[in-house]
Amino acid sequence: MTLMKRRDFLKIGAAAGAMASLYGCAGGGKASGHVVVVGGGYGGATMAKYLRMWSEGGVQVTLIERNPTFISCPISNLVIGGTKTMEDITVSYEGLKNKWQVRVIQDDVVAVDPAKRSISLAKGGNLSYDRLVLSPGVDFMFDQVPGLNNAAAQAKILHAWKAGPQTVALRKQLEDMKNGGVYAISIPKAPYRCPPGPYERACLVADYFKRSKPKSKVIILDGNEDVVSKKGLFMKAWSDLYKDIIDYRPNSELKDVDAGTNTAILEFDKLKADVLNVIPPQRAGDIAAKSGLKLINNRWVDINWLSMESTSSPGVHVIGDAIFPAPTMPKSGHMANQHAKLGAAAILNMLAGSPPSPTPLVMNTCYSYVDVKQAIHVASVHTYDEATKTMQPVKGAGGVSAARNEIEGKAAMGWAKNIWADMLA
Amino acid sequence: MKLLPTVAALGLLAATSLAQAADPNLARNLAATCANCHGTNGKAVPGAGMDELAGTDKAKTLQKLAEFKSGAKPASIMHQISKGYTDEQLDLIATYFAAQK
Numbered sequence: 001m002t003l004m005k006r007r008d009f010l011k012i013g014a015a016a017g018a019m020a021s022l023y024g025c026a027g028g029g030k031a032s033g034h035v036v037v038v039g040g041g042y043g044g045a046t047m048a049k050y051l052r053m054w055s056e057g058g059v060q061v062t063l064i065e066r067n068p069t070f071i072s073c074p075i076s077n078l079v080i081g082g083t084k085t086m087e088d089i090t091v092s093y094e095g096l097k098n099k100w101q102v103r104v105i106q107d108d109v110v111a112v113d114p115a116k117r118s119i120s121l122a123k124g125g126n127l128s129y130d131r132l133v134l135s136p137g138v139d140f141m142f143d144q145v146p147g148l149n150n151a152a153a154q155a156k157i158l159h160a161w162k163a164g165p166q167t168v169a170l171r172k173q174l175e176d177m178k179n180g181g182v183y184a185i186s187i188p189k190a191p192y193r194c195p196p197g198p199y200e201r202a203c204l205v206a207d208y209f210k211r212s213k214p215k216s217k218v219i220i221l222d223g224n225e226d227v228v229s230k231k232g233l234f235m236k237a238w239s240d241l242y243k244d245i246i247d248y249r250p251n252s253e254l255k256d257v258d259a260g261t262n263t264a265i266l267e268f269d270k271l272k273a274d275v276l277n278v279i280p281p282q283r284a285g286d287i288a289a290k291s292g293l294k295l296i297n298n299r300w301v302d303i304n305w306l307s308m309e310s311t312s313s314p315g316v317h318v319i320g321d322a323i324f325p326a327p328t329m330p331k332s333g334h335m336a337n338q339h340a341k342l343g344a345a346a347i348l349n350m351l352a353g354s355p356p357s358p359t360p361l362v363m364n365t366c367y368s369y370v371d372v373k374q375a376i377h378v379a380s381v382h383t384y385d386e387a388t389k390t391m392q393p394v395k396g397a398g399g400v401s402a403a404r405n406e407i408e409g410k411a412a413m414g415w416a417k418n419i420w421a422d423m424l425a
Numbered sequence: 426m427k428l429l430p431t432v433a434a435l436g437l438l439a440a441t442s443l444a445q446a447a448d449p450n451l452a453r454n455l456a457a458t459c460a461n462c463h464g465t466n467g468k469a470v471p472g473a474g475m476d477e478l479a480g481t482d483k484a485k486t487l488q489k490l491a492e493f494k495s496g497a498k499p500a501s502i503m504h505q506i507s508k509g510y511t512d513e514q515l516d517l518i519a520t521y522f523a524a525q526k
Binding site: 049050054334337341342349360363365377381383397398405415419421422425 | 447470506
């Protein structure tokens, strides 16, 4: 995009914004204005599409995303296990651009000024907004693992907890590992992105070993005292399918690493691995964590559940993994998509001068593969509770699979194809 | 005895109207929670194995959901999800999807 075009677009956005504030107080009108969405993952992409779709084009939407294409974290463990490719988990932003006329800018946002309703871009220039949506996902707290707090160590000891180059690199490390080697995966204390994800990864790496390097081992160093998600189903898979491969070690919080020797350092123990995969502790993505928004535990953004709006910074909405979650609510791509719809509905009401819906509902479905064909799920439904001012799980609803099976393995791919289309097509 | 279903239906109507007064887009917003698996506005991705809800007769959707909820219809996941919605909410969702072309 040329600068001229961008400036013209901003003028239109500002004019639409002025109209919104002129008519904003009337209530019940048609939403108009300019919404800037930061981050084009499960939350941000859904937000951009639904704002355009539900406003029937009345609201201008700019999406700022640092990557040229969307790469899915869900299903990426199958790439690490070797049965899917990066192409299988990559979707372009062309649908958002062409079908929904979302202005997609490939850039990073370096600052937010909620008072001026403006953001600054890394490549230069500012964008003004009527409402801002931050969907930055998580960033890693490398300072909690001193030996990993430098670029050389991070290039060797991978997280692969953001799908992309690290997914490919971890797969390469596993392919290069000798038969009889040890793959160790370190899981941080909850909350972290995708609670069942590390256990799924352990299963799929073990499945790969079983097929290609049967003398190899998978050691799970869990910083938690027990399996965080789908415990019974994962433990059954480990004992039924990977009895001599997977070694699960709870209460094994990582304190440090020695990158030179690929050693995980625990409180009372050390473990040297051939492939060491450390999922570091996490917090809200940088732009949400460092823009002066109120955080909880210095890590996650405090939001109003009727609007997904920051409790401290009016006009700034935050969705997805970056928020302090409601009780039992996981940090998942599915949930980020649901936050986006709740937020989009609220933003359109607010731009039209109406209050957000008082009765929002969100639900989660999360499939995990335990081998290349069989999957298990956890599901939940959450509704707004006026007394506690948060979303509460609906009693009696949700649950996990009765047993692992291939039907759910197919459903997991069906889920992926449909949610990618729901976000991007 | 014949009055009972009518009274129940009227009660359902009243509850639905109240909820919709508080949120005129309630049906749209609730139906959007199904879209992750069943496609935007119930238009599922072809060949991905998920039920298409767009344009489906309201009574048919409601019956299916009631059977999921009661456990009469075997399911891998819908029996757990459907229990998270009230009958009023399911009525709104089924109405919304029936109207999608």
